[in-house]
Amino acid sequence: MPPPTRPLRKLGFLTIGLFDGDDPRPGHESTLRIIELGEQLGFDSAWVRHRHLQYGISSPVAVLAAATQRTRRIDLGTAVIPLGWENPLRLAEDLATVDVLSGGRLNPGLSVGPPMHYDAVRPALYPDTGDREDFGYERVSRLLSLVRGEPASTFDGEEGIEVFSERVQPHSPGLGSRLWYGGASTRSARWAGENGMNYLTSSVVRAEDSGSFEEIQLSHVRAFRAHHPDGEQARVSQGLVVIPTDSATPGQRAKYEDYAAKRLPRTASPQGPAKMLFSPDFVGTSAELAERLYAHPAFREIDEVAFALPFTFEHEDYVQILTDLATRLGPELGWKPAAGTPGR
Template sequence: MARSSAPLRRLGFLTMGLFDPEEPAAGHEATLQLIELGERLGFDSAWLRHRHLQFGISSPVAVLAAATQRTKRIALGTAVTPLGAENPFRLAEDLGTVDVLSGGRLLPGFSTGEPMRFDAFKHAIYPSTLDQEDLGYDRVLRLRSFIRGDVVSDSAGREGQEDYSSRVEPHADGLAERLWYGAGSLRSAGWAGEHSFNLLTSSVIAAEDGTTDFAANQAAQVRRFRELHPAGERARVSQGLVVIPTDSATASQRARYHEYVESRRHRVGVAHGPRRMLFAEDLVGSSAEIAERLHEHAGFQEVDEVAFALPFTLEPDDYTQLLTDIAGALGPALGWRPAADGESRPA
């Protein structure tokens, strides 16, 4: 069902959190300040990408733990954490801890299968057990079981002066219902719906409906997800396109933004690799122009919440300008309103 006339209910942003390898603390601090800015501007959520062997955030859960102590309202997510590089038991403990610290604001997003560039580090993680690891869907189901509080030990009770639990602790009530799956194909979108996850659909998906039209493919995946989800049309989907509003940008910023978009334009409209992956076009221009293009986008017409992705390689002042324009102009043009001071919206 097309939703192009429905107002945008939730607005978030996604960042990679780049840092200088010679001074990593400054980059991590800049990301925390960006999340604080997002809360002041009324954004509903802030999401962190997860990168390995790069100069971008490799431990989003740790960064979000810090963010819980510097924010009060904004929801905090990962988009996405590749579970092939994680121990589900230990990750469940970390996620429960951060959700408790946040007061129930965590939105963990995951993917399964081999992480990006897995060959570069798989033996560092699994030096002798890689062939025994299941990197598929069962891994995320096991993680959800731990988060949900299912029994993992039959030795609960008191031993000496210490008490032991039968479930992963700390247990964060409600967190299991706030898990997101990052799907990029009809099959994975359908699996996420059938298993009652929320859906993250990004700017990179597979071409499967006989066309290289990104929006048409994305819309088909969202519809498949909702067809199989028990909640049907009420099932939550968040879209993550790259948007670059220029309303308050300086001339030099606009030139740099357009150069960035042009450097990536060759990827658009072409199916890449054996999996036939499609890249969405980056949307740059005034908020009014971007809003018009989004209303015409078949994928956007299927959603009422977004986590717009910020470009990778900009400066802190650029991100401040982009977030300010997204919250102050683009969001309202899409029917969204910023959260007021003290207002609490469900994560």
């Protein structure tokens, strides 16, 4: 097994939070229980996906607001909020509020681009301004400036019994340093670095040049750090699908292997007009997974991960996977549970 260039410093996980459209509460409750379990197991972070007009979490900020009241230590992130659906000023207020409630644990991940199926949703989302909306990086820039305390209004002071502020309230001073950009291209990696953000890289990249998934992802990590003020110390988190089987039942192992096998064909070549290239899912014992990860060029240059949980598994499957990640694979990668975790 090739040695890692650095031990894994932060271990996190990502969940989509699926639910039944006819009875959505149990699915949301399951997501909150998974986040609570993550804290109990010593994970450093828990992240939720964002899904509009689907049966996954449509309001991650609201879900994480609930999670702040059921956890005390674990960082809470979004991976990612598509800003094409958002008003940056309103979102800045929501993020700052949840960050204050959490005691400074919120890590918002963001992305740009037009909403999915934009022509179908535009009449409901932007009925009057749909043709004029800017879905590029400027939308992120607006959010960054507002979260970091730049003026949102030219008016402040007292008016009658009310007091107005020129900047977003509440203001959470540390939140600006905990904003992440979810990117899949060299351009987005460079932009995130130039704007002092952190960088989320996942199990999909844009195949702009020839090369394997691993080579392309490594080039993005290096481009981000080359353009970031913090250089090699700039934060990057990798989000591969990683499924340890150490304590899995035979039935669970078969389910996990079948899941990965069905998704494997899409990794053979770039998909669609955007030329998106997917990573294979990682399934196996923690010893096997550690060997594969240590051989992954991009993994060898990062020390933070938020391994993605598969979309369609059951609650008990997620419990087994998270438990093995924290008690088996994490230690194999040099990670130690957060201080205050039982057993430490």
